[in-house]
Amino acid sequence: GENVEQHPSTLSVQEGDSAVIKCTYSDSASNYFPWYKQELGKRPQLIIDIRSNVGEKKDQRIAVTLNKTAKHFSLHITETQPEDSAVYFCAARSGGSYIPTFGRGTSLIVHP
Amino acid sequence: GAGVSQSPSNKVTEKGKDVELRCDPISGHTALYWYRQSLGQGLEFLIYFQGNSAPDKSGLPSDRFSAERTGGSVSTLTIQRTQQEDSAVYLCATERAGGPYEQYFGPGTRLTVT
Numbered sequence: 420g421e422n423v424e425q426h427p428s429t430l431s432v433q434e435g436d437s438a439v440i441k442c443t444y445s446d447s448a449s450n451y452f453p454w455y456k457q458e459l460g461k462r463p464q465l466i467i468d469i470r471s472n473v474g475e476k477k478d479q480r481i482a483v484t485l486n487k488t489a490k491h492f493s494l495h496i497t498e499t500q501p502e503d504s505a506v507y508f509c510a511a512r513s514g515g516s517y518i519p520t521f522g523r524g525t526s527l528i529v530h531p
Numbered sequence: 532g533a534g535v536s537q538s539p540s541n542k543v544t545e546k547g548k549d550v551e552l553r554c555d556p557i558s559g560h561t562a563l564y565w566y567r568q569s570l571g572q573g574l575e576f577l578i579y580f581q582g583n584s585a586p587d588k589s590g591l592p593s594d595r596f597s598a599e600r601t602g603g604s605v606s607t608l609t610i611q612r613t614q615q616e617d618s619a620v621y622l623c624a625t626e627r628a629g630g631p632y633e634q635y636f637g638p639g640t641r642l643t644v645t
Contacts, residue, residue, distance in 0.1 A: 462622065
């Protein structure tokens with residue numbers, strides 16, 4: 420089955436810095452890669468996703484890149500703000516499976 | 532429109548008791564998932580429902596866990612003879628047909644087994 424590794428487990432940055440979270444996956448058939456943000460005590464919410472037919476997607480300060488050859492994808496947050504502090508989860512899903520495999524999460528702390 | 536709702540929001544139970552957790556999906560979402568999230572941990576898949584098809588129960592940790600989805604809508608996760616290691620937040624998520632698409636999560640039920 421699919422295996423998703425996420426790094427780092429904790430990331431501490433100063434407000435205004437950039438943050439990068441990386442995930443690797445094992446199943447070359449995976450074709451959908453969402454990122455979820457979970458604030459403390461709240462439910463996970465999708466912030467951005469990418470499909471295997473594109474290499475990069477941007478939404479304001481957030482971008483995701485995908486390298487299918489290397490089987491890794493990354494979340495990039497620029498000009499971080501304290502409200503970006505949360506746990507971020509990556510996931511990978513194969514077209515042949517209805518069940519996403521989640522990474523273990525990255526706790527992002529943005530210091531004012 | 533209304534999002535995914537779950538009840539109760541918190542449940543404290545004694546070891547050995549049975550509990551039922553409820554999930555009300557977004558109307559029209561045919562796919563429904565249950566996940567478990569232990570403190571500070573990731574999302575552990577439990578069970579998946581899609582329309583009227585047989586559920587995928589491959590993530591259920593033991594036969595004490597079961598789930599139903601009535602009429603393709605509301606789902607109930609039942610844990611029998613609860614153990615302390617069952618303490619966690621149980622999250623429900625739904626997704627519209629034809630995916631993969633975004634999963635919409637409910638607020639979760641925090642279960643504490645004493």
